[in-house]
Amino acid sequence: MTPPSSEADARILIDDLLRAAGWAPADKSQVRTEVPVSETFQVREAGSAVGAVRTVDPGALGFADYVLLDQRGRPLAVIEAKKQAINPYTAKQQALPYAKKVGAPFIFLTNGELIYFWDYQNDDARPVSSLYTRRDLERLVHLRSERKPLAEVEIPETYVRTGETRLLRPYQQEAMKALDHAAELGKRRFLIELPTGCGKTDLIALYLKRLIQAGHAERILFLVDREQLAKQAIEAIQDLLPQYSSYWLKPGVARQEKQITVCLLQTMMGRVEELSSGYFDVVVMDECHRSIYGAWQTALAHFDALHIGLTATPAMYIERNTFQFYQCKDSTPDYSYPIQEAFKQGHLVPYKFATGITTLMSEGAEFEGAQYDPAEFERKWTNEASNKLMMQEFDKLAWANYKELAPGQKDGPGKSVVFAITKHHAARLAQYLNELHPEYKGKYAEVITSDIADADDAIRRFKQDKLPMVAVSVGMLDTGFDCREVLHLVMCRRVRSPILYQQMRGRGTRTAPHIGKEKFVIYDFFGNHEYFNDSDTDIFTGSGGGGYRKPQPHTGPTGRELIELGLDDEWLQAVSYIEVGPDGERVDKREYVTEWEKTVQQGADNDPALVKIKAGDALTSEEEDALAHRLNQPQRYFNEDNLRRAYRKPGGNLVDFIREALGLIKTKSRPEIIEENFRAWLVSKNFSPEQAQYLSLLKNRGISRGKVSIDDLFSPPLSLLNAAGLGIEMFGETGLGNLIDEINSTVLVA
Incomplete structure (x- = not known):
């Protein structure tokens, strides 16, 4: 498809953008086109929210391409349309007199691809992803009138x-x-x-x-x-x-x-x-x-x-x-x-490491670099004897020292979180802890993962009730989990991400004056704190205290995006199976997806929530919760966490996975995804309009070729535009190379 080259072609795209934002381009009470600047409007006088009717003096300004009107027929915004070859930002001074004459407080500048929004009384024009709705613009006008320092x-x-x-x-x-x-x-x-x-x-x-x-x-x-x-x-x-x-x-x-x-x-x-x-x-x-x-x-x-x-x-x-x-x-x-200040000023509780415990992983041991199969790692480093030994040592020390940590803690040994390697591993560790305390009839330790019947209720009970005393989890309690009374953190897994290590450690730092919490203990059976050079006297923060030995670079996909999102990328991408159920049964991802699709399709005509989703109707919050509970049952434990792993989609949600199984989701084309990525990338940066226009050329080359390389700058059609010289002039040689790498890794990922 040849890109639109005329202003008329750009207007076809602009009409689509208007419809996407809820405007009806053919409705003259909403959108006026080719508006002579001499036309009569209700024009806002300075300092007045309600305008008075007056006729704008005709001049040599010509026509405004589009004028967007509020519900009372008053101008809200002018849209200046340009053909795609022109950077719309350059039309600022052309659009400004139009907007001022008709009394529109806002301006959109667009060629159908790039969109700039200009609140010209307050800011410069900036790139945006879409046009605004009428309600958006009316709300902005109201906010401007109410604003104070x-x-x-x-x-x-x-x-x-x-x-x-x-x-x-x-x-x-x-x-x-x-x-x-x-x-x-x-x-x-x-x-x-x-x-x-x-x-x-x-x-x-x-x-x-x-x-x-x-x-x-x-x-x-x-x-x-x-x-x-x-x-x-x-x-x-x-x-x-x-x-x-x-x-x-x-x-x-x-x-x-x-x-x-x-x-x-x-x-x-x-x-x-x-x-x-x-x-x-x-x-x-x-x-x-x-x-x-x-x-x-x-x-x-x-x-x-x-x-x-x-x-x-x-x-x-x-x-x-x-x-x-x-x-x-x-x-x-x-x-x-800084965290050191928080400890010093008593806003966080400090920690210490349990000494004399067995370290399962020898100094410097690695397993296939930073990415590994968790189940293989579990088999390599743990067995029944070592798992029992870890739980015995932790339990003995925890009962011996909990009163020193929090004199007001009534029940021993205080709340504890155990971080396991896999769901299977978590189930074994909880079993061994419960065997150590038969008096609690299996309620002393509890596994909390996405596959248990009601994880929310389990977390609530752990926080509020006496039992369970110990929560054993893999992934779920590493981040975003808050229980002030935690006195013991037990690391029964290897951690090599400095971010994740600090997040896990942070599960114990919250203050709890009601139990007199003075300190918490980390039981690190895999030597993670030694890897990061972390100690209670030299706190590892990555910014002044401690330090860590960076792992050697390894080949293969790094999954950086997924690591940073707190998801286990080694499960999401590199491993062909997922773990389901309380014992961590291994199921092939393709088999899991097939069973999921079969289950959804069979229920689509009789499950009331699935019937609504199939019909395109919205659920109530209660209906969605009930549906999630029904699906997360034996034998396959269909839940978002498992489905994200099976589909290899970290951004998926339950309803979208249902729609996918029913064939209701239209898969976006690669160019559509790239255009979305590019627009978001531009908005997130601080490029000048000229730079944005140049990068749009590189993006278009990437759509046609799959990726962009330096060599493309020296070959037609980019060489005809002196793309290499312009790029070096704008960004420098190194900067241009970095931007091309970023376009390939961020924009062209589809």
């Missing part, structure tokens, strides 16, 4: 959480001031680094309240990548901000028009096309360092909003793309609070 909203000294009055800690106040300062300077993206357990969710909920009170925000999206994080976020938001409507948007559930939306990133990936770029005013991304990659970036960068990224990961382990997306200079977050 953030300095006029007082930072509170206390707040009420779960009925308890808490002090806003000094570093939380400092973080708010840092955000205020950056916002007043016109920065639209912010990155906050706070260690696990330092109240990131409380801080951000209170800051969102400030933004709403100052007229900077009305609609807010809070994105997370784990269900546990979603539950914590919605609980905190509804507790701290009861005056603002909020809900958790789930995959098959109808969208609600509420002020605050909590959503899994994996869910938003499947629903992002339902929403315009202007739908949200603020987007918060928790654990943001895991989400600025490839397809994940598409969902995040789609929204033209104030973006606030939260992370517990020290700066040196945050990939440069994250800093670029959040517009941070010199790889420095907008606000950072």
Whole structure:
């Protein structure tokens, strides 16, 4: 297909963009085309929300390509259309007089491919992923009229959480001031680094309240990548901000028009096309360092909003793309609070390592580099005797020292989390612990994985009830799990990711004054802390304390994106089977998908929830929960975690997997996926318009050839445009090479 080359061709694409944003191009009460600038409108006078009717003086300005009108017929935005060969940003000065004459506060500049949004009274034009809806633009007009300086909203000294009055800690106040300062300077993206357990969710909920009170925000999206994080976020938001409507948007559930939306990133990936770029005013991304990659970036960068990224990961382990997306200079977050300070000031509880325990893995031992088959690793390093020995040593020491760790802990040995290698391994470890304590009748230790009947209830019981005392898990409790009373962390698996190691360690750092928690113990049977040179006197943070020996580079796929998302890439990509059920039965991925599709197709005419999904109807939240529970049953334990592994799709959600099994999802073409990736990539960067136009040429070459190489710059058609010379002039030789690599790894991944 030949790219559109005329302005008329571009307008065909622009009409499609208008329809996608809910506009009816043929409805003259919504969209006017070829509008003479002398036409009569209700024009807003400066400082007035409601305009007076007057006739604009005709001049030599000609016609506005499109004028978008509000519900009362007043201009909201002018769209300036350009043919695809022209960078639309260059039409700024042509469009500005039109907008001013007709009284439209906003301008869109587009050639049908690149779209720029210009709030010309406040900011420069910036690339966006879609046109805005009428509701988006009307909301922005209202917000502009209500806005006041953030300095006029007082930072509170206390707040009420779960009925308890808490002090806003000094570093939380400092973080708010840092955000205020950056916002007043016109920065639209912010990155906050706070260690696990330092109240990131409380801080951000209170800051969102400030933004709403100052007229900077009305609609807010809070994105997370784990269900546990979603539950914590919605609980905190509804507790701290009861005056603002909020809900958790789930995959098959109808969208609600509420002020605050909590959503899994994996869910938003499947629903992002339902929403315009202007739908949200603020987007918060928790654990943001895991989400600025490839397809994940598409969902995040789609929204033209104030973006606030939260992370517990020290700066040196945050990939440069994250800093670029959040517009941070010199790889420095907008606000950072070191973990050493948190320990020193008593906001986190310190740790110590159990000494004299058996270390199963010998010094420096590796197994197939960083990627390995977990089941093979389990067989190589553990057996019945070693598993029993680990549990005996942990249990004996835990019972001996729990009163020293928390004098107010009533029941021994205190809450404990055991990190296992595989589901099979977790089941064995829990069994051995229960054999050590027959008096608890099998309730002393419990496996918590995605395959148990009700993981949420198991987590609730672990947090609130006396039993189980020990939670044994693989993957599920590594991150996004919060239990203040944890006194013991048991590492029965190897960890080589510095980010994951610090997240696992962070499961024990939360304070618990009600039990007098003074310290917690890490039982590291695989020598992970030695690998990272971590100790209670020289804390491993990657930024001043400790250090670690980097593993030797290895060949083969690295799965970086998936590692950073906290998913086990060695299971997702490199391994041909998945583990299902309480004993970790190994099932071939293809066989699992076949059985899944058969099960869904058989139930599509009689299961009420599947019938609704097949008909394209939305589920209620209760219906979705009940469906997930019905599917996650023996024998195959169909759940999102297992389906993501089987389909090798880290961003999949349950309803999309159902639609796929029913043949309802139209697979996007490779060019369509690349165009989405490219638009998201452009939005996430700070390229000049000329650079964006140049990179669009490289992207188009990549669509036709599969990838881009330096050699392509010296061959037609790019050589006819002097692509090599222009690229070196814009980015430098090294910079151009890096960008080509990034286009291949981020944009052309389909």
